[in-house]
Amino acid sequence: MTLTAQDLLFYILGGLSLASALGVLLMTNPIYSALCLALTMVSLAGLYASMQAWFVAGVQLIVYAGAVMVLFVMVLMLFDLKSEVKAFSRGAVAGFMKLVAVGLMTGAFLAAIYNSADTLLGTSLAANVDGTASTKALAQMLFGKYVFAFEAMGVLLLIIAIGAVALSRIEGGTHADE
Amino acid sequence: MNHALGISSYLIVAPMLALLAASLVPVMLKVFSGNREPHPFVTTTYGFIAVATALGLAITFLGGSKFGFHNALVSDGLSLWASVIVLVSGGFSIFMMHDHVETQTKLFSEKVFLLLGSLIGMLIVVLSNDLIVTFLGIETMSLCLYVLIAMSRETILSKEAAFKYFILGSFASAIFLYGIALIYGTAGTTQFPGLMEQVGPLLESRNHLFLIGIVFVVLGFAFKVSVFPFHFWTPDVYQGAPTPVTAFMATAVKAATFVAILRLFQSTGYQHSLPLKEVISWLAALTMLVGNAAAIMQANFKRMLAYSSVAHSGYLMVGVVAAGFGDSQGVASAAGIVVLFYLLAYSIMTLGSFAFVALLEKSVGQALQVDDVRGLARSHPVLAGCMAIVLFSLAGVPPLLGFFGKFGLFSLAIEQNFYWLAIWGVLNSVISVYYYLRPIVLMYMQGEDSSANAPLIEMNKHIMTRFTLFGSAVLIIIMGMFSSPILAALKAAILGRS
Numbered sequence: 129m130t131l132t133a134q135d136l137l138f139y140i141l142g143g144l145s146l147a148s149a150l151g152v153l154l155m156t157n158p159i160y161s162a163l164c165l166a167l168t169m170v171s172l173a174g175l176y177a178s179m180q181a182w183f184v185a186g187v188q189l190i191v192y193a194g195a196v197m198v199l200f201v202m203v204l205m206l207f208d209l210k211s212e213v214k215a216f217s218r219g220a221v222a223g224f225m226k227l228v229a230v231g232l233m234t235g236a237f238l239a240a241i242y243n244s245a246d247t248l249l250g251t252s253l254a255a256n257v258d259g260t261a262s263t264k265a266l267a268q269m270l271f272g273k274y275v276f277a278f279e280a281m282g283v284l285l286l287i288i289a290i291g292a293v294a295l296s297r298i299e300g301g302t303h304a305d306e
Numbered sequence: 307m308n309h310a311l312g313i314s315s316y317l318i319v320a321p322m323l324a325l326l327a328a329s330l331v332p333v334m335l336k337v338f339s340g341n342r343e344p345h346p347f348v349t350t351t352y353g354f355i356a357v358a359t360a361l362g363l364a365i366t367f368l369g370g371s372k373f374g375f376h377n378a379l380v381s382d383g384l385s386l387w388a389s390v391i392v393l394v395s396g397g398f399s400i401f402m403m404h405d406h407v408e409t410q411t412k413l414f415s416e417k418v419f420l421l422l423g424s425l426i427g428m429l430i431v432v433l434s435n436d437l438i439v440t441f442l443g444i445e446t447m448s449l450c451l452y453v454l455i456a457m458s459r460e461t462i463l464s465k466e467a468a469f470k471y472f473i474l475g476s477f478a479s480a481i482f483l484y485g486i487a488l489i490y491g492t493a494g495t496t497q498f499p500g501l502m503e504q505v506g507p508l509l510e511s512r513n514h515l516f517l518i519g520i521v522f523v524v525l526g527f528a529f530k531v532s533v534f535p536f537h538f539w540t541p542d543v544y545q546g547a548p549t550p551v552t553a554f555m556a557t558a559v560k561a562a563t564f565v566a567i568l569r570l571f572q573s574t575g576y577q578h579s580l581p582l583k584e585v586i587s588w589l590a591a592l593t594m595l596v597g598n599a600a601a602i603m604q605a606n607f608k609r610m611l612a613y614s615s616v617a618h619s620g621y622l623m624v625g626v627v628a629a630g631f632g633d634s635q636g637v638a639s640a641a642g643i644v645v646l647f648y649l650l651a652y653s654i655m656t657l658g659s660f661a662f663v664a665l666l667e668k669s670v671g672q673a674l675q676v677d678d679v680r681g682l683a684r685s686h687p688v689l690a691g692c693m694a695i696v697l698f699s700l701a702g703v704p705p706l707l708g709f710f711g712k713f714g715l716f717s718l719a720i721e722q723n724f725y726w727l728a729i730w731g732v733l734n735s736v737i738s739v740y741y742y743l744r745p746i747v748l749m750y751m752q753g754e755d756s757s758a759n760a761p762l763i764e765m766n767k768h769i770m771t772r773f774t775l776f777g778s779a780v781l782i783i784i785m786g787m788f789s790s791p792i793l794a795a796l797k798a799a800i801l802g803r804s
Contacts, residue, residue, distance in 0.1 A: 240514035244492065275311075276319075276375035280430055280442045283326060287423040287446060290333065291453040294416040298457045 137178050145171040158204050162197065169193040183263040315374035317367040318381045321360040321389065322429050328356030329422035332415035343412045350404040350770075353418040357397040357425070364389040364429075369799055373435065377497055380435035383799030387646050388432040388565040391653050395557040396425045398657050398774045402550035405768035406664050408459045408671075409548045417457055421554065424450035428562035437486045437496040437523070440566050444482070444530065447562065448475050451555060455547040460671040467546025474529065474539050482526025488519030498569050506575025509582075517579060523570065524586070530563040533623060534593040537616045541600075544612035549667060552608065553660035556615045557653040564622055564649060571630030572638040583631045587727060590627055593620030594734040601741045607663055607674040610741060611656070614700065617738060618652050621712060624719050624727050632722035643796045644714035650792075651699070651711035654785070658696040658778030665689065665765045665772065678763075682749040685763050689772065690749045692779035699782045701742035702735050707782045710789040 148171065151164035169192045176185035270278055332349040336342065369386040373379065400421060403409040409417060427446030434440040452472045458464035490496050492515050493504040508516040525536070532540040544552045576582060597617025604610040622645055629641030666674050683690040699708035712735060719728040785792060 236518065240518050244513045244515045273376045274378070274438070276378040277436070277439050277442055280439065280446070283423075283426060284442060284446045284449070287420070287450060290416065291420060291423075291449065294413055294420070295453050295456060297413060299411070299459055299461055 134178065138175070141171045141174045141178065145175065158209055159201070162200050162204060165200070166193055166197045169197070181262060183266060311375060314372050315379070318372065318374040318379050318433060320367055321364040321393075322426050324359045324363055325356050325422050325426050325429070328352060328359065329419045329426075333419045336415050344415055346404055346410055346414050349415045349418050350400055353400040353422060354397060356422055357393050357400065360425070360429075361390065361393045361397075364393065368433075377499075378436050378439050379433045380498075381433060383796070383801070384565055384568065384642050384646065385433045386799055387650070387796060388561055389429055391561045391646075391650055392425060392428045392432065392558045395554060395561070395653050395657060396421060396428075398661075398777075399550050399554035399558070401770035401774055402553060402661060402664055403548075405766070405771045406548055406550050407667065407669065408464075409457075409550055411457070411459055413457060417454060420450040420454050420457075424454070424554070425558070428558055431562040432565045434566065434569075435498050437489065437498075437501070440569075441479070441483060441486060444526075444563070444566075445479060447559065448479070448530070451551070451559070454551050455543065458546075458548045458551075460546075460548070463546040463671060464548065465546075467543040470539055470546075471543045478526045478529035478536070481522050485519045485522025485524075485526065488515050488522065492516040492519065498572070502573035502575070504575075505573045506578055509575060509578040517582065520570075520582070521585075524567075527563055527567045527570075528589065531560050531567070531619045531622070532616050533589055533619050534596045534616070537593065537596065537619075540616055541604075541609045541612040544615070545606065545608045545673070549608070549660055549664040552612075553657050553664075556611070556656045556660065560615070560619065560622075561649045561653060564626070564645060567626055568629055568638070568642050568645060571626055572642075573630070574633075574637075576630040577633070583627070586623070586630070587627050587724070590620050590623030590727060591730050593617070593623060594731060595620075598734050598737045598741075601738070604741075605675050605677070607666075607676050607678070607745075610676060611659055611663070614738065614741070615656065617734065620734070621715055621731055622648060622652075624724070624731055625715050627724060627727065628718050628722045634722070637718075637722060639800050640718060642800050643793065644711075644718050646796055646800070647714055647789075647793055648711035651707040651782075651785070654778050654781050655696050655700050655708055658692070658775050658782070659700065661771050661774040661778065662689070662693045662696070665768060665775065666763075668764075668766060676745055677748065679745050680748045680763075682763050682765075686765050689765060689775060692775050694746045694749065695779040695782055696775070697742045697746055699786070701739045705783075705786055707786040707789065710786065710793075714793070 145168050148164045148167035152161045152168065155161045155164060169188060173185045173188040173193065176188060332344055332352050335344050335348075364386065368381045368389060369383055370381070371383075372381045374381065400418060403414075403417060403421070411417075424447050427443045427448075427450065430443030430446060431440055434443055452468055452475065455471060456465055456468035486496060489501065492513055493501055493508060495501055495504070505520075529536040529539075544556065547555065594617055597613050597615075597620055601610050601613035601617065604613060625641045625645035625648065629638045629645070632638075632641070663674055666678065679690075695706065699706035702709045702712045712731070716728040716731050719725075719731070
């Protein structure tokens with residue numbers, strides 16, 4: 129079995145995303161955690177691009193690595209998080225419980241993937257070699273089969289916008305005017 | 307690929323469109339009059355018109371097994387009756403919000419907007435035929451509630467409650483979404499009809515990724531209806547939220563989410579997974595026990611009602627167990643009938659009990675104790691009588707509505723050979739009698755001995771909240787007497803009338 133350039137790219141990007149995801153958890157400085165998260169998202173975008181899913185890769189870069197990360201970093205800069213950092217990294221018992229929970233979860237997933245691997249290997253995603261064709265198919269799904277979910281998302285965003293403004297003006301809120 | 311939508315698609319969403327259009331009116335009025343809050347009565351009237359219109363449209367256009375928006379939505383008896391329960395709860399909650407000291411603020415029109423937005427989310431949940439659409443509906447419903455809870459006039463408890471609910475709810479949503487991803491990856495579809503056909507083969511072939519997906523989705527639902535061990539937020543949030551919002555959460559959220567759970571368990575294929583059956587049966591049993599045992603120990607009236615609502619989730623889970631793991635054909639429909647009837651009864655009783663609490667709360671952030679109702683029957687015989695009826699019905703005393711709800715659930719469990727769950731449920735109902743009767747005993751039998759010159763308890767003069775309490779007591783008696791025609795109507799709607 130030879131290692132193609134495609135495989136090599138996958139291993140590099142996969143390793144990078146795993147390592148930076150671990151970094152999000154292990155870094156004690158919140159800013160470093162945020163930067164690691166950005167790296168995770170960029171390497172995931174690279175993985176999508178290597179599967180010819182250009183549109184998803186672009187959205188991943190623009191929305192997650194761009195907009196969401198800017199928001200995270202801005203919030204981190206706005207607040208002084210020193211006491212919160214202490215509250216979260218304290219306690220040997222709590223840390224032990226967290227490790228046990230993570231271990232149980234990982235074990236359950238590994239066992240499940242191992243047991244169901246033969247059913248998964250038989251099914252492969254429909255090959256969309258041409259990048260623009262997959263984007264077109266996505267658009268048709270979004271405005272065809274899933275149009276209701278798309279519209280419901282619009283209503284959800286409207287409600288969030290009004291709710292956020294209302295929330296800032298309540299008693300005890302940051303812009304209270306009553 | 308044909309993208310055209312038939313007229314039936316638009317008729318199915320007509321109630322949601324009506325709610326959306328009407329909910330924007332009070333907010334827009336405020337914007338165009340220079341940010342001046344409209345009179346609360348005007349806002350309440352718009353809210354009531356919105357709910358009434360949506361209810362009319364739902365009764366006219368829903369039902370009869372129609373699909374819309376490329377099978378994203380389904381309109382059958384289940385969604386029709388669940389919409390009615392949800393909309394009626396919403397309407398009464400708007401009434402109570404108009405009266406209550408913690409909700410009537412300068413931002414009242416925004417609150418009504420958010421409550422109507424939450425109702426839109428619930429209608430999406432009950433009409434949904436696709437796990438993705440269910441997720442969107444649950445998010446719409448929950449996000450409105452997070453903000454509504456925080457918008458109380460009370461500044462500490464309500465903020466804590468909103469934040470707690472928001473953080474835990476976000477985790478539950480993330481796990482729910484992860485479950486959907488696993489289900490889509492293994493079953494290849496998220497639409498309920500296709501998924502229900504896949505359940506049997508996938509569980510039989512021991513596809514553990516699919517099993518984990520189902521477990522995660524159930525976990526997300528369990529959080530929303532506060533099933534043990536995901537119920538810990540319930541007492542704190544129910545206590546911190548303004549009482550009208552609590553009433554709305556305890557009734558409408560539960561009704562909408564249980565309908566979604568029923569849709570997930572409309573398959574006989576779940577019998578292939580013995581562990582899943584055991585786990586969900588035990589969740590039902592423990593939820594009943596924890597809810598009832600904790601309710602006995604509460605001195606705070608709202609916390610007691612919160613734990614009682616946990617216990618009722620446990621009773622309802624018995625119906626879900628029967629739907630998913632019963633052994634006869636059509637048991638899912640039979641379970642749908644009894645669960646909907648129970649939800650109807652439970653919603654009416656819970657609205658009444660929270661209206662009673664709202665009537666006794668006079669100041670912001672007041673923690674009403676169970677002992678505060680001592681001797682209430684002397685000063686307010688009618689309202690005390692109404693509350694006594696509501697509490698007797700919650701306990702399941704025979705001629706009242708609550709009894710028929712429990713009777714239906716437990717007899718279905720016995721039919722499907724879940725004897726131990728039925729016996730457990732009856733035992734728990736007996737435990738619950740203790741804490742439901744305590745306020746009645748306090749209202750009627752105490753206070754007289756502490757001499758006649760003790761000050762009489764004053765209740766708020768809120769007309770609309772009094773109407774809610776009175777209406778729920780009357781409905782409990784009338785619907786209790788006519789429970790068999792109502793059950794027959796539910797049966798006709800769910801089994802399909804031609």
